[in-house]
Amino acid sequence: YEEERGKIIFVDTPGIVGKAKDYLSKRINEKTLQILNEQVDLVIYMVDQTRKRDFEESKVLGLVRKINKPKILVINKVDDPGKSFLPQYKFLEDEFKDVFQISAINKTHVKPLLDKIFEYLPEKNINSEELPPDLVYPILNIDSKIFISELIREKIFLMMGEEIPYTTTVIVDQILERKNGTTYIKARILTTNDRYKRMLIGTEGRKIKEIGSYARKEIALAINKKVFLDLNIEIDSHWQEMYY
Incomplete structure (x- = not known):
């Protein structure tokens, strides 16, 4: 976000896995906490008031409490009639200290929130080349495969519900920069049995196409x-043994 007062670089953290049962889930949670403590100036904790508070939300709140940075609570979708x-x-x-009730889609109370963010942020004269790589291009660093695998798993969580994600992991085999400027990524979703595989594929392959499409767009962004x-x-019924 950029205007006459300056530029704000918003960093959307990778998905926080509430019940971190495997190595990848634990690793991404640790990486998120490290980035928030070392590389950001302000934390905006956004909650969706149309969603019931659950275990995963409590897990995120616990992480936010560990961050030694200024924090703003933002309650979104306050104009939702549901x-x-x-x-x-x-x-x-x-x-x-600061709480805002907003509607991001209708931009209700967004301007006062931006005003408060600018109050907290320090003045810096930097360009993108000077920023930590985690903030500029999250996948183009040593943890690139972990970032991508967790992003794909996040889409599985969102689209498949609670049961399937804990029986799956994502392995990123290749990340290649092609001559035409396209980034080629080869990845596999591993699951424990054929029933889950069929559910992930979906009717006429629609589900896996949707998961891949959403993940691809977010990586590209x-x-x-x-x-x-x-x-x-x-x-692969034994994939979990790789991480224990």
């Missing part, structure tokens, strides 16, 4: 390049 769980988040107002994501599903 069911509201706002009372479940009201107690958080005692933990944050993160690295500001065109991305070709070659995503396949394999059965």
Whole structure:
């Protein structure tokens, strides 16, 4: 975001896995906490008041509490006419100095939020080349494969519900920069049995196409390049043994 007052670089953290049962889930949570503590100036904790507060939200809140940075609580979708769980988040107002209730889609109260963000941010004269690589191009560093695998797993969580993600992992085999400027990524979703594989593929392959499409678009946005994501599903009933 850029205007006459300056530029704000928003960093959307990779998915926080509430029940971190495997190595990749634990590693991405650790990496997120490290980035937030070392490389950002301000933390914006955004909650969705149309969603019931659950274990995963509590896990994210626990992580936010460990960060020694200024923090703003943002409660989103306040103009949604559907069911509201706002009372479940009201107690958080005692933990944050600044609280904003907004509608991101309708831009309600977004300007006061931006004003407050500019108040907190220090003045810096930097360009993108001077920024830490995790903030500029998250996948183009030593943890690139972990970043991509967790991003794909996040899409599986969002599209498949609670049961399947804990029986799957994602292995990124290749990341190649092609001469035409496209980033080629070859990845495999590993799951434990044929029933889960069929569910992940979906009718006429629609589900795996949707997962791949959403993941590809987010990766492309993160690295500001065109991305070709070659995503396949394999059965490996012993994949979890790799991480224990």
